[in-house]
Every structure is written in C-alpha cells, then in structure tokens.
Amino acid sequence: MENNILFQAQKAKKAAQILSIMDNQSKNAILSSMACSLSQSGKEILFYNEIDVSAAKESGLSISMIDRLVLNQKRIDDMCKGLEKLILLKDHTGEIIESSQTSEGLDIKKIRVPLGLIAMIYEARPNVTVDAASLCLKSGNVVILKGGSEAINSNRVLAKIILSAGIKAGMPDGAIEFIDTLDRNAVYELLKLDKYIDLLIPRGGEELVNFVRKNSLIPVLSHGKGLCHLYIDEDADIDMALKIAINAKCQRPSVCNSIETLLVSRSIAHTFLPQICKAYYDKGVAIRGCPITKSIVNTVELANDEDWNSEYHDLIISIKVVDSINEAIEHINKYGSKHSDAIITENKKTADKFLKEADSAAVFVNASTRLHDGSVFGLGAEIGISTQKLHARGVMGLKELTTTKYIVVGKGNIRE
Amino acid sequence: MENNILFQAQKAKKAAQILSIMDNQSKNAILSSMACSLSQSGKEILFYNEIDVSAAKESGLSISMIDRLVLNQKRIDDMCKGLEKLILLKDHTGEIIESSQTSEGLDIKKIRVPLGLIAMIYEARPNVTVDAASLCLKSGNVVILKGGSEAINSNRVLAKIILSAGIKAGMPDGAIEFIDTLDRNAVYELLKLDKYIDLLIPRGGEELVNFVRKNSLIPVLSHGKGLCHLYIDEDADIDMALKIAINAKCQRPSVCNSIETLLVSRSIAHTFLPQICKAYYDKGVAIRGCPITKSIVNTVELANDEDWNSEYHDLIISIKVVDSINEAIEHINKYGSKHSDAIITENKKTADKFLKEADSAAVFVNASTRLHDGSVFGLGAEIGISTQKLHARGVMGLKELTTTKYIVVGKGNIRE
Numbered sequence: 001m002e003n004n005i006l007f008q009a010q011k012a013k014k015a016a017q018i019l020s021i022m023d024n025q026s027k028n029a030i031l032s033s034m035a036c037s038l039s040q041s042g043k044e045i046l047f048y049n050e051i052d053v054s055a056a057k058e059s060g061l062s063i064s065m066i067d068r069l070v071l072n073q074k075r076i077d078d079m080c081k082g083l084e085k086l087i088l089l090k091d092h093t094g095e096i097i098e099s100s101q102t103s104e105g106l107d108i109k110k111i112r113v114p115l116g117l118i119a120m121i122y123e124a125r126p127n128v129t130v131d132a133a134s135l136c137l138k139s140g141n142v143v144i145l146k147g148g149s150e151a152i153n154s155n156r157v158l159a160k161i162i163l164s165a166g167i168k169a170g171m172p173d174g175a176i177e178f179i180d181t182l183d184r185n186a187v188y189e190l191l192k193l194d195k196y197i198d199l200l201i202p203r204g205g206e207e208l209v210n211f212v213r214k215n216s217l218i219p220v221l222s223h224g225k226g227l228c229h230l231y232i233d234e235d236a237d238i239d240m241a242l243k244i245a246i247n248a249k250c251q252r253p254s255v256c257n258s259i260e261t262l263l264v265s266r267s268i269a270h271t272f273l274p275q276i277c278k279a280y281y282d283k284g285v286a287i288r289g290c291p292i293t294k295s296i297v298n299t300v301e302l303a304n305d306e307d308w309n310s311e312y313h314d315l316i317i318s319i320k321v322v323d324s325i326n327e328a329i330e331h332i333n334k335y336g337s338k339h340s341d342a343i344i345t346e347n348k349k350t351a352d353k354f355l356k357e358a359d360s361a362a363v364f365v366n367a368s369t370r371l372h373d374g375s376v377f378g379l380g381a382e383i384g385i386s387t388q389k390l391h392a393r394g395v396m397g398l399k400e401l402t403t404t405k406y407i408v409v410g411k412g413n414i415r416e
Numbered sequence: 417m418e419n420n421i422l423f424q425a426q427k428a429k430k431a432a433q434i435l436s437i438m439d440n441q442s443k444n445a446i447l448s449s450m451a452c453s454l455s456q457s458g459k460e461i462l463f464y465n466e467i468d469v470s471a472a473k474e475s476g477l478s479i480s481m482i483d484r485l486v487l488n489q490k491r492i493d494d495m496c497k498g499l500e501k502l503i504l505l506k507d508h509t510g511e512i513i514e515s516s517q518t519s520e521g522l523d524i525k526k527i528r529v530p531l532g533l534i535a536m537i538y539e540a541r542p543n544v545t546v547d548a549a550s551l552c553l554k555s556g557n558v559v560i561l562k563g564g565s566e567a568i569n570s571n572r573v574l575a576k577i578i579l580s581a582g583i584k585a586g587m588p589d590g591a592i593e594f595i596d597t598l599d600r601n602a603v604y605e606l607l608k609l610d611k612y613i614d615l616l617i618p619r620g621g622e623e624l625v626n627f628v629r630k631n632s633l634i635p636v637l638s639h640g641k642g643l644c645h646l647y648i649d650e651d652a653d654i655d656m657a658l659k660i661a662i663n664a665k666c667q668r669p670s671v672c673n674s675i676e677t678l679l680v681s682r683s684i685a686h687t688f689l690p691q692i693c694k695a696y697y698d699k700g701v702a703i704r705g706c707p708i709t710k711s712i713v714n715t716v717e718l719a720n721d722e723d724w725n726s727e728y729h730d731l732i733i734s735i736k737v738v739d740s741i742n743e744a745i746e747h748i749n750k751y752g753s754k755h756s757d758a759i760i761t762e763n764k765k766t767a768d769k770f771l772k773e774a775d776s777a778a779v780f781v782n783a784s785t786r787l788h789d790g791s792v793f794g795l796g797a798e799i800g801i802s803t804q805k806l807h808a809r810g811v812m813g814l815k816e817l818t819t820t821k822y823i824v825v826g827k828g829n830i831r832e
Contacts, residue, residue, distance in 0.1 A: 017749075017773065020772075021772050021773065100793075100794050102792065102794075106783060106787065106792070108793055108794075110810075115805050115806075116775070116805070198805055199805070199806065213633055214633065217629055217630065219804065219805070219806040221806070237828070240828040243828060243830060244828065244830055247830035247831060248830075251830070251831050252831075333433075351825070355823045355825075356436075356437050357433065357437065359433075359532070360821070361821065361822065362821070362822035362823075362824060363821065363822070363823055363824065364824045364825075364826065365823075365824070365825045365826065366825065366826045366827060366828055366829070367522060367824055367825070367826025367827075367828070367829040367830075368826075368829060368830040368831055370830065370831035371522065371824065371826070371829060371830075371831055372822070372824075373831075376518065376522070376831075377516075377524055377822070378516050378518075378524075388635065389531050389532070389614055389615070389635070389819040390531075390615065390635040390637070390806060390807040390819070391806040391807040393819050393820050393821065393822075394526075394820070394821075394822045395822075403805040403806070403809050404809050404810070405776070405777065405778070405779065405809065405810075406777065406778035406779070406788070406793070406809075406810045406811075407771045407778075407779055407781075408778060408779065408780045408781070408783055408787065408788075409767070409771075409780075409781045409782065409783070410780065410781065410782045410783025410784075410787070411782060411783075412653070412656040412659060412660065412782055412783070413782070413783040413784060413787060414659060414660055414663035414664075414667070414783075414784040414786065414787075415663060415667050415668075415784055415786035415787055415789075415792075
C-alpha cells in the first residue's frame with residue numbers, strides 16, 4: 001500500500017505542474033463535464049451508497065453519522081448545483097495582488113498562484129469527495145482524496161465518475177487521486193509525504209484533526225472546533241436578543257457556528273433570563289446555568305466548569321451572568337474556540353469594544369453567529385471555517401486555497 | 417525554569433490584549449524611546465558584548481559566527497536607525513482588507529489584526545533582539561525572545577535597555593519577555609506552550625528550524641534554506657548574463673538569496689562557459705561542473721549529485737549544462753528550495769514560461785536573485801524570507817506579522 005500511495009502522490013505532483021497553469025475556461029469545461037456526468041449517474045451512485053448505508057446501520061453507527069452518509073436524489077442534485085455555481089465563481093489564480101516599480105527599473109509583482117498538491121482527509125459525508133475535488137481543481141490545485149471507510153463505496157463511485165468525466169474534458173491524469181483502501185494506515189502514509197504534499201486539509205472530528213496535526217510536518221489547514229458565545233449586553237434590545245439567542249442555538253445545533261454558551265449582563269438578567277429560558281424550554285433545549293442564573297430561574301440545572309468548555313453540538317446551552325462587558329470578553333477569550341462570537345447591544349461604544357477585544361475569527365454585533373458562512377459572506381463556495389490564525393482565519397473559500405509568488409522583471413539589475 | 421517560562425508566557429498573553437489595540441502613535445513613542453535609550457547606552461552594550469565575544473573566541477567558535485556576534489558603534493547605530501525607520505512605516509493593524517454589505521443589511525468587514533503572542537528563537541546575532549522586538553511591537557504583537565547562549569550577555573543588556581525604555585514610554589508590562597537562561601531545555605519548554613503562543617519564528621540554522629517544526633504544535637513561520645539557481649537561456653544577453661552570474665554568486669555568498677547552481681543552455685555553453693569560469697576563478701570561486709561543463713572548461717572539478725543539493729554559503733558554485741528551458745525548470749523544481757530563482761533571456765515567451773513554471777517564492781527575469789530583499793521590495797523592514805507556501809511566501813515584513821478578523825454588524829439578522 002505504501003508504494004501505491006507514494007506512486008499516486010508522484011503522479012499527482014506531475015499533474016500539478018500542468019493544472020497550475022491551466023486557464024479558467026478549460027477548468028470550467030472540466031467542472032461542467034463532471035456535473036453532467038454526475039447528474040446522469042444517479043442510479044449508480046444511489047446503488048453504491050445503499051451498500052454503505054446498510055453496512056453502517058448494521059454496525060450500529062449513530063443516527064447523525066448515518067444521516068451524513070446518506071445520499072438521495074436531492075443531495076446529488078445539490079452536488080451538481082455546487083459545480084455549476086463554482087463555474088461562475090472567479091478564478092483567483094494569476095491575480096496581481098501588489099505591484100511596484102523601483103527607481104532602478106525593477107518591476108515587482110506579487111501574484112496569486114495555486115498551492116500545488118492538497119491532501120484532503122475526511123469522514124462520513126460522501127459529497128465532500130465532489131466538493132473538495134472541484135474546489136481544488138477550480139483553484140488550480142491537484143488533490144489526493146482520502147475519505148472514511150464507512151463511505152468507501154459511495155466515495156469510490158463518485159471519484160470514478162468525476163475522474164473519468166474530467167479526463168474526457170481535458171483534465172490532466174493525476175489531477176484527482178482517490179486513495180481506494182480500507183487500511184487505516186493509509187492516512188499515516190499520507191502524512192509522511194512532505195516532499196510531495198503542500199497542504200493537508202483534515203475535515204472531521206477533533207480526534208482526526210489532532211491526529212493529523214500531531215503526526216505530520218506538512219502544513220495543516222483545519223476546520224476547528226466551534227465553541228461560540230452570545231453576550232446580551234445591558235443595552236440590548238431585548239426582543240432582538242431573544243430572537244438571536246434562539247436562532248443561534250436552535251436553528252441547527254449540530255453545526256460549528258451555533259452557540260454553546262449565553263452570557264447575560266447582570267443588570268438585565270432578571271428581565272431577560274425568565275423569557276429566554278421559557279423560549280428555550282419550549283424548543284426542547286436543556287439549560288445549565290451559573291448560580292445566579294439558577295437563583296432567577298430555578299428550573300435550570302447547575303453548570304460546572306466543564307460546561308464552559310463544552311461544544312455540545314446539541315439542544316443544550318450553558319448560561320452565565322456576568323458583571324460587565326469586560327467579564328464577558330474575558331470569558332470568551334478564555335473558554336471560546338476563537339470561532340464566532342456575538343454581542344447584542346444598542347451601545348456603539350460597547351459594540352466597538354467587543355469587536356476589538358473578542359479574539360475570534362468572526363465577531364458579530366446584533367446578528368446571529370449562524371451567519372458565519374461562505375455564502376452569506378459572499379465567497380460562493382466554502383471549504384471550511386478556520387480557527388487558526390495563520391494563512392486563513394474564519395470562513396475559507398477559493399482564495400484560501402492559493403498562495404502567492406513574487407515575479408520580478410529587470411533589465412540586468414544587480415545588488416550593489 | 418519550567419514555571420518561569422510559563423509565568424512569562426502568561427504575563428505576555430495579558431499584555432497582548434492591551435498592545436493589540438494600542439494606536440500607532442503610542443507604539444511609535446515607545447520605539448522612539450527605545451532608540452534614544454540604545455544610542456545613549458553604547459558603552460554598556462559594548463562592555464557586555466565583549467564578554468560574549470571573548471568567550472566565543474576562547475571556545476573556538478567559527479570566524480563567521482564570531483563576526484555575527486560582534487557589536488560595534490556602527491552596528492548599534494544601525495539598530496537605532498532601524499527603529500527610526502520602523503516609526504515611519506505604516507501600521508497595518510486595523511486596515512480594512514475586504515468590505516461588503518448583504519441585501520439583508522449585514523455589514524461585513526475583514527480587517528487586519530495582530531497575531532497575538534510571538535516567540536522568537538534565534539542564534540548568534542544580538543541585533544535580532546532589537547529587530548524582532550521592535551517589529552513585533554509595531555505590528556501590535558507581544559514577543560518572547562529566546563536568543564542563543566553564545567550571545568546571552570549582549571542579548572540580556574539589549575533586552576534590559578529596550579524594555580525599560582519601552583515601559584517608561586507606556587509599553588504594557590509583559591509586551592517583551594526575555595528568557596534569561598543558558599538552560600538548553602528552555603526552547604523545548606517554549607514549544608509546549610501552544611495554549612499561549614500563537615506563532616513561533618525560528619531564525620538560525622536548518623537544525624534549529626527543523627527542531628522547532630518537529631517538536632511543536634504551534635504554527636511556525638520559518639526563514640528557510642536558500643538553494644537558488646540562475647539559468648542562462650540560449651537567448652540571453654551574454655554580457656548581462658556574466659554580470660548577473662557574478663553578482664548573484666559573489667556579492668555576498670553567505671546569504672540565502674545568493675545562487676548555488678548555474679544552469680547554462682547547451683547552445684551557448686561553448687561561448688559562455690569559458691568566460692564565466694574565468695571570471696569566477698578571478699573572484700576565487702571554486703567550480704564544480706557536470707561532464708559537459710568539464711569537457712568545455714577542463715579545469716573545473718566534476719560535480720556529483722550532492723552538489724545539486726548543496727547550499728554552499730561560500731565561494732563555490734555548481735554548473736550544469738541543460739538542453740532546454742524545460743530541463744532547467746525541472747532541475748530547479750527538483751533540487752531548489754523554492755526561494756529565489758532567475759533566468760537571463762531576451763525571449764519574452766521563454767521568460768513568461770519561466771515565471772509561470774518555476775515554483776519559487778520569487779522568480780526573476782534579467783535580475784539578480786540577491787534582489788529578493790525587504791528594502792528592495794519596498795517592505796521597509798523584514799523579519800525573514802519564507803520558503804513555505806502557507807501564510808507568507810518570500811520576503812516577510814510587518815504585514816506578515818498580522819492575521820485577519822471578520823467584524824460583522826447587523827440589525828438583528830438571523831439565519832433563516
């Protein structure tokens with residue numbers, strides 16, 4: 001297996017050179033061919049997906065895991081639509097970012113170029129096979145795909161379809177390499193190929209991401225944990241606060257940009273807490289509160305320190321009463337995952353302080369953290385939300401799959 | 417010691433919050449106070465530097481190492497001038513990079529913010545103490561400085577001077593933390609503090625950089641190896657080619673952007689090689705050539721495969737005759753360190769091909785690789801040249817010491 005993966009990486013590296021200089025029109029023709037082929041292969045895709053889903057059910061995988069594994073006609077249509085949307089997006093490669101000319105006539109440009117070879121390591125959802133491959137292709141990168149074993153049949157058929165459609169439309173052989181194995185060592189083998197792979201993107205649980213970070217010298221761009229907060233300030237519009245607190249927790253609790261902790265200013269706690277707790281109970285949310293919260297709404301469970309550190313991914317919320325905006329910011333910077341945090345306030349000074357001092361990838365005033373999203377932010381397609389500070393922070397799109405290069409043209413210039 | 421370093425990191429992290437929102441004028445006042453204090457402390461600095469230099473001589477450190485360790489009045493003046501120059505540079509923090517408004521009235525801005533806490537791990541040159549601390553401060557970052565043991569007395573006195581001058585001028589306590597120990601474990605202790613440190617910058621030999629990369633989960637921004645090439649194309653202006661080949665090798669062979677390998681098109685090899693070899697011999701350069709080179713200039717030593725992989729940092733060059741631009745690019749992408757590579761040609765098509773396909777941080781046409789430099793490229797100050805592709809590629813200045821943050825202001829917006 002070792003040799004197979006090495007061979008695939010070498011093949012991909014060769015294709016990278018060709019793909020990196022391919023024009024946008026040619027790349028779009030490939031994406032279009034993929035979309036067309038996928039839409040014609042519904043039956044085949046569903047046949048193989050059913051094999052994975054049955055096996056998952058038999059092996060007792062969780063319902064949410066199975067939900068992510070299942071494909072249906074709508075989800076196939078969504079993949080095709082995703083490809084069509086991608087065709088319309090701007091190709092950032094070749095863009096001139098900075099440009100200058102020295103007095104000695106040296107012409108210096110900083111341009112955007114593809115990263116090279118990206119390895120995508122993911123779990124469960126088979127649509128990532130198509131999403132990741134197409135995003136990489138559009139940004140001029142070749143990709144090695146390593147999906148989870150629970151989705152092997154679905155991933156294999158999807159990879160086969162887009163690969164053969166791509167090649168027919170002029171895609172260089174090797175531009176998309178699918179690692180077709182159930183051997184758990186495959187990920188580890190990939191991590192060793194720092195000579196070939198320019199970037200690793202792990203997409204899945206914290207365990208997978210940490211394994212990748214700890215075991216490789218290859219740079220990692222990871223979709224991090226989302227422990228998000230909403231702070232209701234003393235100068236909040238209470239109706240707006242209620243609406244956003246409900247949306248940020250309940251609209252889709254399983255995703256990373258929903259909130260886990262609600263912070264409430266002490267001076268409005270007596271008014272706000274009974275209302276929000278009633279609303280949460282009506283929505284089936286379990287509430288874990290600090291002692292002051294419990295003294296106001298005695299039906300809440302008492303929170304412990306672990307609660308402030310918990311990403312529930314579920315209809316559970318922790319609530320803490322704080323004395324000031326400073327205490328709120330301190331709590332967020334201490335317990336948060338630097339993902340998405342919000343404040344509700346009508347006070348501009350307080351809002352500005354929050355925007356400046358809350359150290360998160362995205363900070364919101366009077367808006368739901370659920371809005372931290374590629375389509376809302378105008379990126380078109382998104383490959384994840386980064387909680388790291390280097391290279392990309394917050395929602396990542398096509399631009400974040402590129403790097404830069406200085407191109408310098410002289411007239412015989414030397415260093416004196 | 418462990419506890420000391422942890423304590424220093426915690427103290428620095430607290431200062432980071434204050435420094436990150438400090439305005440440019442206040443930061444400049446601190447830099448100005450440092451410059452003033454340094455220029456008044458020449459005697460004290462030279463006294464302590466002499467202790468390090470004597471010890472280095474006694475312990476038999478190499479001449480080039482001792483040269484990097486030595487301070488004199490000119491080098492102290494240069495540090496002060498560096499600070500004065502930094503004051504005039506633009507503060508990039510707070511800059512709005514992207515801005516958009518959604519149809520639902522959501523106002524989205526991507527702004528530039530400091531990274532937070534940077535740990536700088538460096539060797540030999542004591543001026544890095546001042547350069548790194550001041551670059552970090554100007555970009556709103558707090559810094560932990562860990563210099564080499566050979567420069568401990570020089571680094572300690574420099575840190576003491578800028579720290580006390582900084583505090584007097586309003587710098588938050590903890591903004592510059594100097595690790596004052598000879599214990600070799602200190603670096604290892606630093607690498608474990610991923611909870612506090614946002615970025616590691618190792619500056620020194622390949623061994624130091626690799627140790628840091630391998631032993632930490634903290635992101636690393638490293639000044640990489642410089643194995644640079646110059647390709648003399650068949651359509652080159654021979655006089656220009658000679659001038660640049662000499663400059664790129666001989667002007668300062670010990671630095672990373674000087675060339676190690678000269679590639680020569682076969683069709684001009686008979687004309688060009690005798691001339692350049694004579695010029696190199698006149699400058700005292702040792703030449704190691706491929707068999708074709710040797711067949712043309714029989715005084716050259718025969719190169720072996722190791723030569724194409726060698727960063728000599730010295731008056732040594734390897735020369736290879738290639739059949740085509742393709743072979744030249746292939747050689748560069750295989751053996752190069754993706755740092756700085758150049759072509760000499762009058763043919764625009766060939767030049768464009770080279771600019772596109774040579775996969776280096778900076779690619780040059782008709783100019784010396786020695787020009788890959790912060791001041792030439794208009795960055796003002798430089799903290800190194802990155803050969804990595806993530807976050808920063810090529811010469812790194814103040815901008816590369818920042819990250820971004822989305823600030824989003826709504827009117828009660830939720831996710832539907």
